[in-house]
Amino acid sequence: xxxxxxxxxxxxxxxxxxxxxxxxxxxxxxxxxxxxxxxxxxxxxxxxxxxxxxxxxxxxxxxxxxxxxxxxxxxxxxxxxxxxxxxxxxxxxxxxxxxxxxxxxxxxxxxxxxxxxxxxxxxxxxxxxxxxxxxxxxxxxxxxxxxxxxxxxxxxxxxxxxxxxxxxxxxxxxxxxxxxxxxxxxxxxxxxxxxxxxxxxxxxxxxxxxxxxxxxxxxxxxxxxxxxxxxxxxxxxxxxxxxxxxxxxxxxxxxxxxxxxxxxxxxxxxxxxxxxxxxxxxxxxxxxxxxxxxxxxxxxxxxxxxxxxxxxxxxxxxxxxxxxxxxxxxxxxxxxxxxxxxxxxxxxxxxxxxxxxxxxxxx
Numbered sequence: 001x002x003x004x005x006x007x008x009x010x011x012x013x014x015x016x017x018x019x020x021x022x023x024x025x026x027x028x029x030x031x032x033x034x035x036x037x038x039x040x041x042x043x044x045x046x047x048x049x050x051x052x053x054x055x056x057x058x059x060x061x062x063x064x065x066x067x068x069x070x071x072x073x074x075x076x077x078x079x080x081x082x083x084x085x086x087x088x089x090x091x092x093x094x095x096x097x098x099x100x101x102x103x104x105x106x107x108x109x110x111x112x113x114x115x116x117x118x119x120x121x122x123x124x125x126x127x128x129x130x131x132x133x134x135x136x137x138x139x140x141x142x143x144x145x146x147x148x149x150x151x152x153x154x155x156x157x158x159x160x161x162x163x164x165x166x167x168x169x170x171x172x173x174x175x176x177x178x179x180x181x182x183x184x185x186x187x188x189x190x191x192x193x194x195x196x197x198x199x200x201x202x203x204x205x206x207x208x209x210x211x212x213x214x215x216x217x218x219x220x221x222x223x224x225x226x227x228x229x230x231x232x233x234x235x236x237x238x239x240x241x242x243x244x245x246x247x248x249x250x251x252x253x254x255x256x257x258x259x260x261x262x263x264x265x266x267x268x269x270x271x272x273x274x275x276x277x278x279x280x281x282x283x284x285x286x287x288x289x290x291x292x293x294x295x296x297x298x299x300x301x302x303x304x305x306x307x308x309x310x311x312x313x314x315x316x317x318x319x320x321x322x323x324x325x326x327x328x329x330x331x332x333x334x335x336x337x338x339x340x341x342x343x344x345x346x347x348x349x350x351x352x353x354x355x356x357x358x359x360x361x362x363x
Contacts, residue, residue, distance in 0.1 A: 008028050015032055018099065022097070026044065027040070027041045033272065049093070058073055060181070060182065070086070071087050072085065084099040084163050101167075102166050105147040105150075116315070117144075118145070119315070120145060121148050121201075125220055126226070128263050129207070130142055130227070137281050149201065157176070157201045157203065158175075158199040159202075159203040161177070161203070180205070202216075202226050203226075206228065207228050220261035232267060234305070234319075235267055235286035235305075238265050239262075239296060243255075243258075251299070259297035262288045264315075269281070269340050286316050292314075324347065337351075
């Protein structure tokens, strides 16, 4: 690996960067607390980036790189940390984005999540989805939930990731961590194999296709807890996205299967802390109780926002309610909360102390 790249990796760790952007013709960029900051250095050259990929790309991944001109792989840089690498070609040159992989999974407290979220890892079976856009902390939340299990329960946890993002040392749990492309060809194949490995909990890095999701439902129906991520901005959107895996004539059966196996959805976004010390997550939570299960089974997805807002007894909570909590506790500035709200006018009214019921009733 070129010396300049090794130095950048060490500097990124010292700066607390989550990602490193490498592109020909400009200095490296570090993402620190959500913002991109340029390193003080000469612009990177094609020879440096080509040499970096050549030196770090696993041999099994080289045919895909040469064919597709893009590849994902893991890089263990020893003292400079472990990284998830996406290398690609753009405008005839080599580029790469590296995300730092934490070897010590965080606790819920360390990533500013409430202790009550630990219950999501304690379901005996079913599917729990952590949702949000890229860079919203989904992987960290999953890691924190698994850390909680590792400290409190005797379980066999199988993870299927592309690539492995956090490394777990066995405490009370025993972990089998499989990396797609190295340990197993794909998520669906790995998930089918996992069902024969006596798991209690299965983590799937991302619900990407129908085959994986159908096997996840099968796992949940046979007594396993499945944790995964999905790109969705609200609980309603997440539920509706699940049905995109199915043909129209299959939707009725899928509604019943999803309603009986889905346990919870968390949709999160990150907001800068008011004290300037990093970011804090704000979460919308839908806990699928008997009423929510019936709404999903009947395809009445338009009622899901009301379930979220009215489900405090079950543990559900709207995004505005959490942003309100963060503002009132002084963790997030009002302007930042409003910028991340799905309904900023409603949040403004809540901050002003005005309670405004929707008037809609979920039967």
